[in-house]
Amino acid sequence: MNEVIQKVTAFIIRERSGAKELLVFKHPTAGVQIPAGTVEKGEDIETAVKRETYEETGLQLVEIENYLGCFENELKNNQRIIAETTQVYIEPNLTAIPYKRKLLKGLTVDYRST
Known part of the structure; x- marks a missing residue:
């Protein structure tokens, strides 16, 4: 584990x-x-x-x-998460989206050292 x-x-x-x-x-x-x-x-x-x-x-x-709140990610061996650049809006407007959806967005990649 x-x-x-x-x-x-x-x-x-x-x-x-x-x-x-x-x-x-x-x-x-x-x-x-x-x-x-x-x-x-x-x-x-x-x-x-x-x-x-x-x-x-x-x-x-x-x-x-x-x-x-919190979230958990269980990654397989040799995987990493690369988080996306995020904008956080204090006051909602036409371009704002819920913070959880945006902040949790990322990309899982395989990692291999050279």
């Missing part, structure tokens, strides 16, 4: 001047991102979200308001 690797993602929103803003940051090599990372051994999800948020943004006093 393969080892389970848990990941977390934080959608941090603030209201400023009557508008909602989603916190993003620019990673030196990976581009614009939202806080996310791997759950450490023995760590619960809430602690992992807060730790990743602190490590990537410096924010310490964050509270989790909503749990958006």
Whole structure:
């Protein structure tokens, strides 16, 4: 049986001047991102979200308001998931789609080291 690797993602929103803003940051090599990372051994999800948020943004006093859900993928040996670039809309409009459908979209590929 393969080892389970848990990941977390934080959608941090603030209201400023009557508008909602989603916190993003620019990673030196990976581009614009939202806080996310791997759950450490023995760590619960809430602690992992807060730790990743602190490590990537410096924010310490964050509270989790909503749990958006989770999904599991069991992959065969030598398979990986490549996630699709995603747009997240804070306010629904004509081009918005439900977040779960869009965020879960990806491509499974066979991986072979050379």
